Amino acid sequence: MKMIADDLKLLKGMEEDDNSSFKAIYDKYSKALFLYAHNVIKDRAVCEDIIQEIFISLWAKRKTNKITSLKPYLFQAVKFKIFNHFRDNKFSREDLTRLNIIDVSMNVSQKLEYSELDQIIRDHVAKLPKRCRHIFVLSRYHHKTNKEIAEELEISVQAVKNQISKALAFLRNNLQLEEAIAIALILLN
Structure with missing residues (x-):
């Protein structure tokens, strides 16, 4: 529960334009999200782009997002991006x-x-x-x-x-x- 409370505090800080809250979220989750994507898409550049897009979107929507559980939200976003990647590109x-x-x-x-x-x-x-x-x-x-x-x-x-x-x-x-x-x-x- 402490982890969820910490995440909610960081999201609140980010909503108030606190760059350090955003950086803390990035530092906490970016590596795990990258590894998660890389387990499926063995292309480092594509995975880096996916993670970058997710965090750009997170920052851009910081004032309107109603995220109640950050970790599942971020991993679901990665799943969605992976699906889009496979949908938009032919499978090898x-x-x-x-x-x-x-x-x-x-x-x-x-x-x-x-x-x-x-x-x-x-x-x-x-x-x-x-x-x-x-x-x-x-x-x-x-x-x-x-x-x-x-x-x-x-x-x-x-x-x-x-x-x-x-x-x-x-x-x-x-x-x-x-x-x-x-x-x-x-x-x-």
Whole structure:
């Protein structure tokens, strides 16, 4: 909770044009966001551009943003930018392999909107067993580490890993081929 309170304080400072608050947010999250993007897009320059765009937007909208939880907001912004990158650029065979998408014959140029993909994923996640779903949501939507989840739920890190693996296997097996691009969004580490 302290982390969320600290973030809200920084957001408030940024809203009041405090450059040091913005720099503190950047210093706190930029490296993790870059690594998150780089796990999918193995192009350093593209990842740097994505992170830069997110922080430029964060600053530009500082007076109108109604962010209540900064970390999930920033990671969701990265997911959105990654999706846009893949939507706007043709997938290479290497990209498809890296994302564990087996059927490369699907039409990746479909004009699916991010919100539609997100809803498809959420619908499938809702079908997971309760405990598995809870752990998956903490991991992928709240961007908590396995250790943080284990401590919060008072279970072992291995139990967390097992539940996440179970969730990912379920999602891989239940997503239809035309939804396979959604895997790119949920498999981000």
